[in-house]
Amino acid sequence: MKKRLDQLKAWLKTSAPIPEEFFRKVSSEPVPHHLKRWWFCLGGTAAYLFLIQVITGLLLTFYYVPEPGHAYDSVYRITYEIPFGWVIRSIHKWSSHLFIIAVILHVFRVFFTGAYRKPRELNWMIGCGILFCVLTFGFTGYSLIYEQLSYWGATVAANLTQNVPLIGEYLARFMRGGDTVEENTLTRFFIFHIALLPLAITILLTIHITLIRLLGVTELRFEDDREHSTSHVPFFPNHFLRETIIASCIALVITFLVVFFPAGLGLPADPFVTPAHIKPEWYFYFTFRWLKISSLTVGVLGTGAAAALLVFWPFIDRKIEKHFPGKDISIWLGIIAIATLLVFTVWEALV
Ligand code: HEM
Numbered sequence: 001m002k003k004r005l006d007q008l009k010a011w012l013k014t015s016a017p018i019p020e021e022f023f024r025k026v027s028s029e030p031v032p033h034h035l036k037r038w039w040f041c042l043g044g045t046a047a048y049l050f051l052i053q054v055i056t057g058l059l060l061t062f063y064y065v066p067e068p069g070h071a072y073d074s075v076y077r078i079t080y081e082i083p084f085g086w087v088i089r090s091i092h093k094w095s096s097h098l099f100i101i102a103v104i105l106h107v108f109r110v111f112f113t114g115a116y117r118k119p120r121e122l123n124w125m126i127g128c129g130i131l132f133c134v135l136t137f138g139f140t141g142y143s144l145i146y147e148q149l150s151y152w153g154a155t156v157a158a159n160l161t162q163n164v165p166l167i168g169e170y171l172a173r174f175m176r177g178g179d180t181v182e183e184n185t186l187t188r189f190f191i192f193h194i195a196l197l198p199l200a201i202t203i204l205l206t207i208h209i210t211l212i213r214l215l216g217v218t219e220l221r222f223e224d225d226r227e228h229s230t231s232h233v234p235f236f237p238n239h240f241l242r243e244t245i246i247a248s249c250i251a252l253v254i255t256f257l258v259v260f261f262p263a264g265l266g267l268p269a270d271p272f273v274t275p276a277h278i279k280p281e282w283y284f285y286f287t288f289r290w291l292k293i294s295s296l297t298v299g300v301l302g303t304g305a306a307a308a309l310l311v312f313w314p315f316i317d318r319k320i321e322k323h324f325p326g327k328d329i330s331i332w333l334g335i336i337a338i339a340t341l342l343v344f345t346v347w348e349a350l351v
Pocket of ligand 1: 039040041042043044046047050103106107110115116120123124125126127128129130131205208212216217218
């Protein structure tokens with residue numbers, strides 16, 4: 001066995017003569033000791049869940065038919081007829097929710113540790129791009145099922161887009177590929193979901209990770225870090241093992257959810273019957289509630305302003321720090337923002 005392995009190694013060395021030193025340098029980059037805490041591993045967790053989404057999404061594409069007359073039936077076949085189709089679909093569904101939770105928690109951790117500050121402003125903005133892509137992933141994916149709720153969710157979203165000042169009409173038409181949610185809409189959502197968004201997120205993630213490698217992660221020291229403990233550990237194997245343990249725990253959680261709460265299917269989309277209650281996925285509850293309690297224009301403008309505030313936060317924070325140094329105003333504003341987010345989300349969930 002050892003002889004065969006040595007032969008394989010020698011063959012690889014001649015076929016791909018990349019110096020071993022290169023791999024050692026790339027994989028054993030020292031990372032700060034504080035990354036041992038799970039909430040500092042949320043970026044890696046998100047990357048792992050994204051990989052699950054890509055693999056299961058590709059498998060689903062073998063059977064999904066992006067046509068209004070066949071989309072629902074193809075999802076039905078995947079769920080109830082194709083062997084293990086329900087497993088793949090359920091993993092894709094649950095892992096998408098966990099992916100979004102991991103990304104949101106990662107944003108919180110970056111925010112509350114001030115890791116968006118100089119020189120990481122650009123990486124924070126790239127991160128915001130990733131966040132918007134992730135949310136659009138969720139929205140387009142949900143719409144592909146073509147059941148009543150997802151169909152009407154897409155219709156409401158397109159109608160809301162119409163209220164964006166100046167470009168609203170154009171945006172809504174671009175989104176639907178016409179005046180109503182129909183054949184063109186499904187094709188567009190499908191192309192976004194399986195091609196454009198994966199491409200965009202891959203490019204943004206490559207920049208994100210490259211910037212992390214170039215700038216390193218923010219150096220922090222916690223009170224409970226023992227004085228004599230080493231300040232850095234190699235990425236491989238130390239940090240990699242930590243991420244693997246977390247990934248294994250998440251795999252267990254997904255297995256539990258898939259077995260006990262498999263993905264189901266509602267009624268097929270009917271453009272002539274509006275359901276009594278239209279609800280988006282939970283990660284849009286906050287926006288949905290905000291739109292309900294404000295006028296449409298104020299609602300849409302407010303959502304845009306909140307997104308812009310998030311993107312440019314590192315620069316706004318710098319101004320706040322300059323005028324009120326050491327007062328932790330940003331932390332308090334962050335707490336208020338998260339509390340509002342939670343209240344609106346729970347409010348919408350209970351209605
Ligand atoms: C698919 C989504 C994402 C992945 C896979 C990802 C991956 C990572 C990884 C692996 C790290 C290294 C440290 C850690 O794990 O916490 C990191 C750090 C960072 N991320 Fe992300 N990230 C994602 C989304 C975001 C988003 C949405 C934002 C902000 C809006 C963001 C902003 C940052 C910043 C500023 C850092 C540097 C933190 C530091 O220096 O301590 N990331 N990301």
